[in-house]
Amino acid sequence: MLDIDGVSKRFGDRQALDGVTFSVRPGELFGFVGGNGAGKTTTMRIVLGVLAADAGxxxxxxxxxxxxxxxxxxxxPEERGLYPKMKVGSQLRYLARLHGLSAAQARASIEHWTERLGIAARTGDEVQKLSLGNQQRVQLCAALAHDPEVLVLDEPFSGLDPTAVEVMSGVLREKADAGVPVIFSSHQLELVERLCxxxxxxxxxxxxATGSVEELRARDGSTVVDVHGPPSGWAETTTGVDVLESNGTRTRIKLADGTDDQDVLRAALAAGPVHEFRRWRPPLTELYRDVVQDAHTEEAPA
Amino acid sequence: MSTAVRSGPISANQAVLLVARREFVSQVRSRSFVIGLVITLALFAGGALLGGFLASQSSSKSLGIVAAAAPLRAGIEEAARTQGLDLQITEVDEATGRADVQGDRRSALLVGTAGSYELVGRDTVDSGLEAIVATAVQQQALRTALASAGVDPAQLAAGSQVATTTTEPVDPHRGEQLVLAIVGTILLFISFSGYGQLVATGVVEEKQSRVVELLLATIKPWQLLGGKILGLGAVGLLQLVILGAIGVVGASLTGMLTVPGAAFGMFVMVIVWYLLGFFLFAALYAAIGSTVSRQEELNSVIAPMIFVIIIPFILTLNLLPNDPRNQVATVLSYVPFFSQTVMPARYALGVASVWEVVVSAVLALIAIAVVVRLAGRVYRNSILRTGARVSLRDALRGS
Structure with missing residues (x-):
């Protein structure tokens, strides 16, 4: 288990991290999301010892x-780091050896991973001659070559084409399934929701907030239901129901605490035929927006 | 785990060596290394050829002399002998003589008689030749005047002589020593400035490409810095050895060098002082390089380093050739940041003994220990700070 425990970091008069605490379990894909400047990169740099924490x-x-x-x-790292004029193969071998692999191990491992990531044909080329997407695959290769016990990836998906995203997701899932805790940051919330x-x-x-998407959804505690069928107007008169949106035969309602959803269904049926009565599961983008908004409103009075 | 590879522990030495090997290999394989080597060789070979050409030009002259001026011949021959000029004198008639001068077959032609001598050259008259002929003419005029006054010229000459003698035997190889000193000084200058600059460029390359973040996640800043300096220092050493070996062997084979022992001694001295000077300068170059984030900013911050390297170089070339025992140079040959250039030149000129070199080297080592410590501190504190330039004071104080 990787524990980040109460980590704080100050740059000048800006508190970049303030008691950041979370854990990543072996075999778990952990998505790290937050706005620009929220502290993702700083946290990862501290995990890698590239930066020293003030506390924690x-x-x-x-x-x-x-x-x-x-x-x-x-x-x-977020800002990709490779020697632009060095050949892909020798660069990867060099980095693998700095991580403690023998020359033979490094060669075998690089062969395996460049093959797996589809850049085996480019090992003789200088890094600067590769497209950005391929440079990113080289970068991932550098992170994987020494068969790490923990993976920390800062924005691994940014700038990748859909095929590369699939390859990258597959590899991360595979590493997690092999028991490696994988933590990565991303702004692509749909991807994070699907993968993590x-x-x-x-x-x-x-x-x-930390937890599975389900847990994040449960955080709010309320039940939201999408109803399709009865013409609008039925929900306003039903007790224990708050209408969030109404559009013709489609109504989104929020049930007050203690309201029985079967009672609401019966009220809807009384108003007309019901084609759909489904609990609405907000996507991560919406959960994220709410959570961040809450965080800011909590902070505002302080 | 999915694959059988498992990273083992890596010692500090291994880390430094891995970094050094990468620097060495990628530098030696680069085109710029080979080109630099060829250019330097070409410059030195060109310099040697030019020097040889000039020497051969000045050593042999031919003078035509008309029959009327013939009485002056013995005097001119005498003067040429004392001046060390190889002069061939031929009696010719004026027309042939003038044609020879015009056609560059003869350096000059002497016409006229006592009181109206004239030296004819093509577009200019060689100043050495002119001086010799002038001396002969003066001697002749003086002798005539003395004879008419009733003084014996031979007696006067014997009574007005000054003899010179030296307390130490005159070193017959002074000239070659001087060449060795100058060549050694230039080689050191090229190596310090060239490879010091490479260290700074390499540091900024790693910072600019952010590869340093990946490297520092697995090795310590001092291991990265140490490996880089060792690796590039080894490349400079390789270049120095290649140039030195070609120079010594080439000069010996062509007969330009008659003191191979002294040349070999200087070769060793240049290598020792290259190492001492390189570590001093490379540490500074690395520290300064680490404070900027982009190559474009590098030139302005390392400009002062050029002065630090060039000042001892200029002092050496100006003070020592004419005055090997110059006191300023003697003092500076013990002062770190000057000694790496001044001391080997003094040694080459034969005015510094081995114990002097050892004392100076120990002082340089102490300076290296101090500078490397400070430079390491600056490097460690600035290498991960991108964006605006890090001030040296901030970097020394710590993050």
Missing amino acids: EVRWNGKPVDAELRRRIGYM DRIGIIATGRMV
Whole structure:
């Protein structure tokens, strides 16, 4: 288990991180979302020891992460980092060897991963001659080559075409299934929702929510239902119901606490034929918006 | 785990060596290394050829002399001998002589008689030749005047002589020593400025491409910096050894060099001082390079380094050739940041003994220890700070 425990970091007079705490379990894909400047990259840099935290601790299996453990993390920095004039193959071998692989291990591993990521034919080319998408595959290859125990990827999906997104998702899922905790940041919330086991939302340096999408949905506690069929007007007169949206035969209602959804269904049926009566599950984009909004309103009076 | 690879622990030495090897290999394989080597070789070979050509030009002259001026011949021969000029004198008639001068077959032609001598050249008269003929003419005039005054010229000459002698035997190889000193000084200058600059460029390349973030997630800043300096230093050393070996062997084979022992001693000295100077400058170059984020900003911040390297170079070339025991140079040859250039030149000129070199080297090592510590601090504190330039004071104080 990777524990980020009470990590704080200040840059000048700006509090970049304020007691950030969350855990990523082995075999779990953890999506790290938040606005620009919210603290995602700073958190990841602290996990990798590239930045030192002012307070707090990062632990892997209960032990503080030290230089030796960090070497066994696979890292993909936000600003891609490769020598532009170095050949892909020798560059990847060099990085793998810095992570402690022998020359032979490095060669075998690079062969495996460049094949898997579809860049095997480009190993003899200079990095700067590759397209940005392919450079990103090289970067992922660099993060994977030493068979890391933990994967920390900053925006691995940005700038990838749909095929590359599929390849990248497949690889991350595969690593997670093999028992590696995988944490990645992204602004593509649909992708995060589809891919991740759990999600952490960070706003202005503080974790405002963590959990599975289901758990984030349950956070609100209310039940929202989409009803299709009866002409509008029926819901306004039903007790325990709040109309959120109404558009012809489509009505979105919010049930007050303790309201029996069967009673509401009966009221709808009384108003006309019901073709659809379905609990509405807000997508992550909406959950994210609510959570971040809440965070800002909480902060405003302070 | 899906695959059987498992990263083992990596020691600090291994990390430094891996970094150094990458720097060395990618530099030696680069086109600029080979081109730089060829250009430097061409410059030195060109310099040697030019020097040889000039020397051969000045050593041999031919003078035509008309019958009327013939009494001056013995005096001119005497003067040429004392001046060390190889002069061939031929008696010709004026017309042939003038044609020879016009056709560059003869350096000059002497016409006229006592009191109206005239030296004829094509578009100019060689100043050395002119001086010799003038001396002969003066001697002749003086002798005539003395004879008419009743003084014996031979007696006067014997009574007005100054002899010179030296307390130490005159070093017959001074000229070659001087060439060795100058060549060594230039080689050191090229290596310090070229490879120091490479260190700064390399640091900024890593910072600009952000690869440094990936590297520092697995190795420590000092390991990265140490490996880079060692690797590039080794490339500079390789270039120096290649140039030095070609130079010494080439000069010996062509007969330009008659003191191979001294040349070899200087070769060793240049390598030792290259290493001492390189670590000093490379650490500074790395520290300064780490404070900027883009190559475009680098030139303005490393400009002061050029002065630090060029000042001892200029002082050496100006002070030592005419005055190997110059006191300023002697003092500077012990001062770090000057010693790496001044001391090897003094050694080449034979005015510094081995113990002086050792004392100076120890002082340089102390300076390296201090500078490397400070530079490492600046590097560590600035290498991950991108954006605006990091001020040296901030970098020294810590993040």
